Amino acid sequence: MFIFDDVLQKLHKVDLQRGEYLHISELKKRLSSVLKNRVKIDTGQDDTLDRYQHIMSGLYLEEYGKILLIITGSKNTKGVVFIEDLDRFKFCVAQIVQHEYVHHLQHMKRSELIVDDVFMCEKCTDHQRYLATYDEIDAYAYDVALEFRKYGWGRSDVLELYKREFTKNHPVLRRLLKKSYKKVELLNERDRSIDA
């Protein structure tokens, strides 16, 4: 269920320097050298991104049983990106892989992703419906727990994203939090058993 630490370990072996300018195809090559068994990497360019900026996202490819990591660089610099915070960059890659791995397990469990199964979300926008599916709440709970573990209690970009979309006592938000706390407990138990 939990592969984040393993992925992060692998990422520490990648030849990447803080404050390095590099092309996304080079970034793909270096990351692929350690992640290739589990993750396929795609790259793209976007003209709405600032110079040297990049964004990352993930996807679970059901038909191949593989995780897809998409790195998009700025068209203004022809795909050359600048990784300012290497620590955060590695965290984000491992977090995305973990999130998609949860989808992989969900898929294995029942042979298809039930993307339409929405948890208590009527009159929702498409984006809210996406965030409210059982599968996404479960996968995002890991994102939240990982951020809590790294940045401290209550500090999570993913949680902020849900808070922007749902009112304070909305069942979706409550479900996410409940699940996140459970994952935090799981991570703590894990960390304790490793320390022991």
Ligand SMILES: [Zn+2]
């Ligand atoms: Zn997802």
